[in-house]
Amino acid sequence: MLFSRGFSRIPRSSFNGLRRLFLSSQLEYCAYHFIHTNNPKFLPHSTHMVLSGRHDFFPGFLASLHGSRHQIHQQSSSIVEDQHDPFSLVADELSLVADRLRSMVIAEVPKLASAAEYFFKMGVEGKRFRPTVLLLMSTAVNLSVPEPPKGLGDSVTTEMRNRQQSIAEITEMIHVASLLHDDVLDDADTRRGIGSLNFVMGNKLAVLAGDFLLSRACVALASLKNTEVVSLLATVVEHLVTGETMQMTTSSGQRCSMEYYMQKTYYKTASLISNSCKAIALLAGQTEEVATLAYEYGKNLGLAYQLIDDVLDFTGTSASLGKGSLSDIRHGIVTAPILFAIEEFPQLRAVVEQGFDNPTNVDLALEYLGRSHGIQKTKELAMKHANLAAEAIDSLPENDDEDVKRSRRALVDLTQRVVKRTK
Amino acid sequence: MLFSRGFSRIPRSSFNGLRRLFLSSQLEYCAYHFIHTNNPKFLPHSTHMVLSGRHDFFPGFLASLHGSRHQIHQQSSSIVEDQHDPFSLVADELSLVADRLRSMVIAEVPKLASAAEYFFKMGVEGKRFRPTVLLLMSTAVNLSVPEPPKGLGDSVTTEMRNRQQSIAEITEMIHVASLLHDDVLDDADTRRGIGSLNFVMGNKLAVLAGDFLLSRACVALASLKNTEVVSLLATVVEHLVTGETMQMTTSSGQRCSMEYYMQKTYYKTASLISNSCKAIALLAGQTEEVATLAYEYGKNLGLAYQLIDDVLDFTGTSASLGKGSLSDIRHGIVTAPILFAIEEFPQLRAVVEQGFDNPTNVDLALEYLGRSHGIQKTKELAMKHANLAAEAIDSLPENDDEDVKRSRRALVDLTQRVVKRTK
Numbered sequence: 001m002l003f004s005r006g007f008s009r010i011p012r013s014s015f016n017g018l019r020r021l022f023l024s025s026q027l028e029y030c031a032y033h034f035i036h037t038n039n040p041k042f043l044p045h046s047t048h049m050v051l052s053g054r055h056d057f058f059p060g061f062l063a064s065l066h067g068s069r070h071q072i073h074q075q076s077s078s079i080v081e082d083q084h085d086p087f088s089l090v091a092d093e094l095s096l097v098a099d100r101l102r103s104m105v106i107a108e109v110p111k112l113a114s115a116a117e118y119f120f121k122m123g124v125e126g127k128r129f130r131p132t133v134l135l136l137m138s139t140a141v142n143l144s145v146p147e148p149p150k151g152l153g154d155s156v157t158t159e160m161r162n163r164q165q166s167i168a169e170i171t172e173m174i175h176v177a178s179l180l181h182d183d184v185l186d187d188a189d190t191r192r193g194i195g196s197l198n199f200v201m202g203n204k205l206a207v208l209a210g211d212f213l214l215s216r217a218c219v220a221l222a223s224l225k226n227t228e229v230v231s232l233l234a235t236v237v238e239h240l241v242t243g244e245t246m247q248m249t250t251s252s253g254q255r256c257s258m259e260y261y262m263q264k265t266y267y268k269t270a271s272l273i274s275n276s277c278k279a280i281a282l283l284a285g286q287t288e289e290v291a292t293l294a295y296e297y298g299k300n301l302g303l304a305y306q307l308i309d310d311v312l313d314f315t316g317t318s319a320s321l322g323k324g325s326l327s328d329i330r331h332g333i334v335t336a337p338i339l340f341a342i343e344e345f346p347q348l349r350a351v352v353e354q355g356f357d358n359p360t361n362v363d364l365a366l367e368y369l370g371r372s373h374g375i376q377k378t379k380e381l382a383m384k385h386a387n388l389a390a391e392a393i394d395s396l397p398e399n400d401d402e403d404v405k406r407s408r409r410a411l412v413d414l415t416q417r418v419v420k421r422t423k
Numbered sequence: 424m425l426f427s428r429g430f431s432r433i434p435r436s437s438f439n440g441l442r443r444l445f446l447s448s449q450l451e452y453c454a455y456h457f458i459h460t461n462n463p464k465f466l467p468h469s470t471h472m473v474l475s476g477r478h479d480f481f482p483g484f485l486a487s488l489h490g491s492r493h494q495i496h497q498q499s500s501s502i503v504e505d506q507h508d509p510f511s512l513v514a515d516e517l518s519l520v521a522d523r524l525r526s527m528v529i530a531e532v533p534k535l536a537s538a539a540e541y542f543f544k545m546g547v548e549g550k551r552f553r554p555t556v557l558l559l560m561s562t563a564v565n566l567s568v569p570e571p572p573k574g575l576g577d578s579v580t581t582e583m584r585n586r587q588q589s590i591a592e593i594t595e596m597i598h599v600a601s602l603l604h605d606d607v608l609d610d611a612d613t614r615r616g617i618g619s620l621n622f623v624m625g626n627k628l629a630v631l632a633g634d635f636l637l638s639r640a641c642v643a644l645a646s647l648k649n650t651e652v653v654s655l656l657a658t659v660v661e662h663l664v665t666g667e668t669m670q671m672t673t674s675s676g677q678r679c680s681m682e683y684y685m686q687k688t689y690y691k692t693a694s695l696i697s698n699s700c701k702a703i704a705l706l707a708g709q710t711e712e713v714a715t716l717a718y719e720y721g722k723n724l725g726l727a728y729q730l731i732d733d734v735l736d737f738t739g740t741s742a743s744l745g746k747g748s749l750s751d752i753r754h755g756i757v758t759a760p761i762l763f764a765i766e767e768f769p770q771l772r773a774v775v776e777q778g779f780d781n782p783t784n785v786d787l788a789l790e791y792l793g794r795s796h797g798i799q800k801t802k803e804l805a806m807k808h809a810n811l812a813a814e815a816i817d818s819l820p821e822n823d824d825e826d827v828k829r830s831r832r833a834l835v836d837l838t839q840r841v842v843k844r845t846k
Binding site: 234249 | 604627631633634635637642644645646647648650651653658660663664667672
């Protein structure tokens with residue numbers, strides 16, 4: 001959910017209100033979040049309408065990820081010299097996974113198949129982020145490592161790798177199923193720049209296609225014959241639903257509550273990538289300790305990405321406040337920058353509790369935000385989580401295998417690319 | 424899906440068209456279906472809009488099931504002397520299952536819990552049919568049988584029984600999840616005589632609640648640590664979706680195709696009960712042969728019920744054509760009686776292919792149906808499947824345990840009650 005949103009953003013409209021951006025450092029918040037960050041009940045307070053289908057296609061970010069290599073300061077990693085592009089490391093295997101995904105959603109009913117294939121057909125780069133992370137994690141935690149992929153087929157020389165690739169496929173199916181249902185929920189008429197499925201084919205088919213993908217994901221999970229992994233990913237679906245429902249039914253008080261926000265964010269954004277990373281480690285036959293480190297990487301990477309996404313919704317590609325699409329706040333979704341601003345300007349709480357149906361309230365909130373350190377605090381918090389993700393990788397048991405080391409460097413590299421992006 | 428539809432029917436309106444009902448015997452069709460009945464690709468041609476939420480609450484049938492004991496001719500069973508009420512045999516255990524279902528859908532988000540509990544709270548008798556069959560099957564196929572339930576707790580004295588009860592709970596969750604989504608799909612404003620969830624709480628919450636139930640079902644499945652059972656029930660979800668999509672995207676030609684209809688009917692109506700019956704046998708540690716007999720019982724019981732349901736949609740509580748709600752045909756859904764009628768009156772095909780938006784076509788189809796043997800052939804086909812279901816039970820390995828014999832008699836009894844019902 002999380003990444004597709006970030007990878008699929010188009011500034012829907014630019015806001016002409018307040019543009020000032022104040023920068024400062026509020027490390028006490030990072031300290032606060034550092035203390036609480038390993039407790040799902042006290043996750044950093046950032047979220048995003050990851051299930052709402054409110055953002056459209058923006059192809060630039062992956063390109064910027066690819067293009068920005070060599071420009072990253074590895075602040076928390078001991079591996080500063082890494083020059084590897086995380087995406088090219090698994091490019092061939094990604095194609096294999098994409099092909100298998102398409103073949104997995106072939107149904108006996110052509111129309112259902114076409115519905116389920118809808119996103120997989122698009123070749124939207126955004127969809128590649130989760131599989132990239134999971135394939136890199138597969139190598140990073142593998143005890144025995146296969147030859148790096150040289151082409152289709154080479155990357156699936158081991159049964160274990162096959163099973164780990166299945167996790168990447170299952171994760172994408174769960175993700176796309178939720179997108180399909182989200183489009184229905186919100187009657188979204190666009191998705192990644194193209195008409196959403198419910199717009200093109202009707203709500204009914206979109207819901208059915210989502211159910212179909214969930215059932216295929218469940219069948220694929222069962223075929224792994226690992227009930228712990230089945231439980232992990234079934235729980236993810238529950239988390240996605242719970243998070244969305246929490247957001248949907250937020251009371252005016254809860255909308256300003258950091259704790260409520262933390263929990264919702266974990267459910268909505270971090271659970272999928274963190275638990276699938278953990279599943280990868282479990283299938284590798286790794287210890288619970290290593291599986292927990294994989295989980296921590298996914299959780300913190302996801303949270304970091306989301307926090308930056310929340311900032312970009314206000315700033316867009318520029319560094320100026322109001323240049324973003326402002327789609328969150330205009331949909332009444334209160335994200336990290338506003339929550340930080342409330343801590344500085346308690347009178348903003350009344351505005352937030354009134355809601356944002358009235359554009360005047362949006363302007364007012366942006367004015368408070370501009371006078372606060374909300375944007376900067378959110379960026380610092382994102383960097384804190386990026387660093388925690390990198391630390392989780394650095395804490396993995398030492399391994400001299402070059403492929404393992406290369407994949408771990410790539411995973412650390414990703415954490416920094418995610419927070420440095422400006423679009 | 425199947426049973427709730429049958430158990431929750433209200434004649435929405437009575438049709439004042441043609442009332443004549445011709446009775447005759449067309450055994451060649453029964454022979455035809457008898458030959459093909461074990462091949463899913465050649466399932467008897469009957470179906471029902473089981474996923475469409477088009478029927479409302481009708482409390483009478485269970486009462487009629489209870490009331491009709493001792494009045495049944497055990498046409499295909501060697502056990503003619505059975506006096507047991509199938510429902511009272513498992514009454515205590517059914518309450519336990521219902522209580523556990525309620526506790527299983529408690530969510531951290533009250534509103535989500537209330538949405539998921541929506542149907543379980545209702546105490547709609549219809550929901551009890553599937554668990555009744557599955558609990559009776561649990562005893563019928565158990566190698567070692569616990570004491571018959573005397574009260575809460577007594578019925579869960581063995582781990583195996585616990586796991587079989589879980590199948591009953593999971594089956595209900597999958598069923599209710601599909602109802603929730605169906606209400607959204609069809610924008611149904613009633614369900615079992617009360618406002619449907621999407622009417623009361625909105626489509627969004629109904630879809631989320633369905634997803635939530637599916638995820639809880641998947642977690643519960645995983646806890647059984649039997650990947651074959653997980654695959655079985657995941658496949659059921661896929662079948663429900665496939666069947667619904669087949670119906671949704673039926674071309675005018677397919678609507679008159681028996682084979683298409685047979686396959687769709689299996690997916691939409693028989694898959695859930697047949698595969699959950701099989702899961703019960705597998706959890707009992709039974710052989711593949713016994714598991715297949717359990718599957719055959721569920722499949723044929725489901726098909727028999729559906730065929731009678733199709734008849735009742737035309738005849739209602741009386742034996743007169745046009746007394747039913749006619750909701751199928753009015754929604755353009757062509758069921759067994761019409762398909763049989765087409766075989767006698769090929770000119771009816773043109774009417775069916777035109778669709779039934781025009782009430783004149785409904786009248787015309789009813790006239791052809793009245794002149795045909797469609798109703799009678801459908802009833803005969805239902806009896807054929809009821810008998811096949813009974814034969815599956817009679818084919819189970821002999822067992823002298825009184826509880827086993829009592830449960831088997833009750834299962835056979837059910838097959839006859841289902842086809843004898845007049846409402």
